[in-house]
Every structure is written in structure tokens, then in C-alpha cells.
Amino acid sequence: xxxxxxxxxxxxxxxxxxxxxxxxxxxxxxxxxxxxxxxxxxxxxxxxxxxxxxxxxxxxxxxxxxxxxxxxxxxxxxxxxxxxxxxxxxxxxxxxxxxxxxxxxxxxxxxxxxxxxxxxxxxxxxxxxxxxxxxxxxxxxxxxxxxxxxxxxxxxxxxxxxxxxxxxxxxxxxxxxxxxxxxxxxxxxxxxxxxxxxxxxxxxxxxxxxxxxxxxxxxxxxxxxxxxxxxxxxxxxxxxxxxxxxxxxxxxxxxxxxxxxxxxxxxxxxxxxxxxxxxxxxxxxxxxxxxxxx
Numbered sequence: 001x002x003x004x005x006x007x008x009x010x011x012x013x014x015x016x017x018x019x020x021x022x023x024x025x026x027x028x029x030x031x032x033x034x035x036x037x038x039x040x041x042x043x044x045x046x047x048x049x050x051x052x053x054x055x056x057x058x059x060x061x062x063x064x065x066x067x068x069x070x071x072x073x074x075x076x077x078x079x080x081x082x083x084x085x086x087x088x089x090x091x092x093x094x095x096x097x098x099x100x101x102x103x104x105x106x107x108x109x110x111x112x113x114x115x116x117x118x119x120x121x122x123x124x125x126x127x128x129x130x131x132x133x134x135x136x137x138x139x140x141x142x143x144x145x146x147x148x149x150x151x152x153x154x155x156x157x158x159x160x161x162x163x164x165x166x167x168x169x170x171x172x173x174x175x176x177x178x179x180x181x182x183x184x185x186x187x188x189x190x191x192x193x194x195x196x197x198x199x200x201x202x203x204x205x206x207x208x209x210x211x212x213x214x215x216x217x218x219x220x221x222x223x224x225x226x227x228x229x230x231x232x233x234x235x236x237x238x239x240x241x242x243x244x245x246x247x248x249x250x251x252x253x254x255x256x257x258x259x260x261x262x263x264x265x266x267x268x269x270x271x272x273x274x275x276x277x278x279x280x281x282x283x284x285x286x287x288x289x290x291x292x293x294x
Contacts, residue, residue, distance in 0.1 A: 004030075005030040006032065006067050007034065007066055007067050008021065008033050008070065009036060009063070010033060010034070010035050010052065010070045011037070011069065011070070011071050011072060011081050012071070012073035012098075013134050014137065017035075017098065018046060018051040018052075018134050018136065019127070019138050019139070019142065020125075020142070021035070021070075021137070022137055022139045023169070023171065024170065027169040027170070032053050032054065033052045034062050034066075035056075036056050036057070036062065037073075042133050042134050043056075043057070045135060046134035049134055049135070060084040060085065063084070063085045063087070064089075066085075066090070069089075070097065070098065071097040071099070072098045076240075078097060082095075083112045085113070086115075089113075091119075093116075093119060094119050094121060095120050095121070096121040097123060098125050100191070101186070106179050109122065117155065118154055118155060120155060121151055121155055122150045123150070123167070124150070124182065125146075126146040127142055140171065141170075142171050142172040143171030143172075144171060144172075144173070144293065146172065146175055147172040147174055148175050148182055149174060150179045150182050151176070183245050184245050188249055191242055192249045192250065194238075195250070196253070197225050197226075197227045197228040198235070201225050259275075260275070
């Protein structure tokens with residue numbers, strides 16, 4: 001059955017929240033989108049672009065109108081948003097999120113919405129960009145993308161299915177994991193690469209000849225460092241929220257760098273060639289699978 005939402009409240013009308021709103025509007029699944037945020041200029045831009053139909057800087061003031069709430073803010077803001085929502089939420093109003101970490105967000109739901117847990121559905125849309133704000137929102141962001149749901153033990157099946165069906169209306173493919181598995185997987189394939197990109201650009205920028213280096217940087221540098229253009233506040237929140245998994249990944253990566261340094265120091269061409277070849281083959285396999293997913 002097609003889910004219809006009378007009023008969708010989106011906290012954070014940027015790339016993730018704004019694109020969700022636009023996709024549901026295009027699919028005819030939502031009547032009214034209320035955009036909520038801290039920055040009035042971004043909210044006014046969301047209104048002007050048709051991402052939101054109404055705007056507010058106070059989520060508590062509009063909570064009573066919500067049939068669904070999407071928390072698309074940085075993870076570090078979600079606890080305060082949930083606390084502000086709690087007094088006004090109607091029974092049956094679904095609350096979901098777009099956070100990139102899930103164990104910490106699950107704890108926030110339990111801390112701030114303990115009486116509303118059957119209607120709480122943690123989620124993570126696997127789509128991103130180095131752009132932010134309402135101007136980054138796009139209708140087709142979620143087409144042929146994956147969305148991971150990590151329902152709480154208390155989450156009602158019908159609430160999870162409501163969220164899943166609306167993401168499908170955006171063109172997404174739904175997967176389910178538990179929160180701990182999610183955080184371990186994404187520490188490896190998403191969060192660590194962002195830390196590496198930020199750190200690498202920071203080290204180049206700190207060089208005495210940084211401007212000379214940047215002057216000669218070309219497509220390889222651009223491709224490797226694209227995600228270093230991502231939102232600093234969001235990635236600070238993600239890094240701290242998934243700290244334990246990331247520390248384990250960093251330790252493993254440092255061991256890999258030590259192995260690489262040892263091969264270089266020894267002048268081990270065979271070892272280097274083998275490492276590079278195995279990495280290239282693994283990347284090729286992944287890319288072929290990625291292309292088959294569409």
C-alpha cells in the first residue's frame with residue numbers, strides 16, 4: 001500500500017533532508033513539508049527552492065503537526081532535537097533519521113523518546129556529496145541508492161515498513177542491519193576514508209611549499225581528496241560517535257602503512273607489485289558489483 005504523509009517535518013533541509021522531501025513531493029507522497037533548522041537564510045532558501053512549504057526554527061513548535069519527522073541534522077544535534085520533539089509528538093507519528101552512525105542514535109532515541117519507541121526507525125541513506133545546504137537538495141539523489149534501516153527492538157513492524165516504503169518511493173533499495181554491524185561496516189568503507197582525506201589535505205597544506213604543491217595537483221589529487229570538502233561539523237560528530245570502530249580501523253590502516261614503508265625501505269619491487277595488484281583486483285571486483293547495482 002502506498003504511504004501518504006500529510007505533514008512531514010524535516011530537521012535539516014540540506015542534501016539528505018532536502019532531497020528526501022523533494023523526492024516524496026515528486027512522488028506525490030507528501031502534502032506539506034515543514035523545514036526546520038538553525039540558520040534562517042538556509043530555511044528561506046529551502047522555501048524559495050520548493051524544498052519546504054513552511055519553515056520554523058523551533059521543532060517543538062511544529063511537533064504536534066507531524067505525521068513523520070526526519071532528523072537530517074548532524075548527529076551531534078539529534079539529542080536536543082528529540083528532546084524538543086518529545087512533548088508534542090502525537091502517538092503514531094513516525095520519527096526517523098539520516099544519521100551515519102547508528103548505535104549512538106539508538107541510544108538517543110531511548111534517552112529522549114522512551115514513550116515513543118514503537119514509532120522510532122533509525123535509518124542511514126547511503127548517498128552523499130561534498131555539497132551542503134538547501135541548494136544541494138536534488139530530486140533524484142536516492143535513485144538506485146541503498147538505505148540501511150536499523151530498527152530498535154521496540155520498533156513496530158508497521159513503522160519500519162512505513163519508512164521503508166517511503167524510501168522506496170524515493171527510488172532507494174532497502175537493507176536492514178543491527179546497529180553495531182552497521183557502525184563497523186561504515187567505519188571501514190565510509191568514515192575512515194573521510195578521515196584519511198581530511199588528514200592528507202591537512203598535511204599537504206602544512207608543508208612549507210604547500211602553494212607550490214597545490215599548484216601542481218591535478219586529477220589524482222582532486223579525486224582522492226573530494227570528500228575532504230565535506231561538512232566539518234557533520235564529520236566531527238560522526239568521528240566521535242563511531243570512535244571505537246574508527247580507532248580500530250585507524251590502527252589496522254597504520255599497520256598497513258608500516259607494511260608499505262617496510263617494502264619501500266627494502267626496495268622490494270615484488271612485494272610492492274603484489275600489494276598493488278591485489279588492491280587493484282579487489283577494487284575492480286567492487287566496481288563491477290557497484291555498476292551492476294545501477
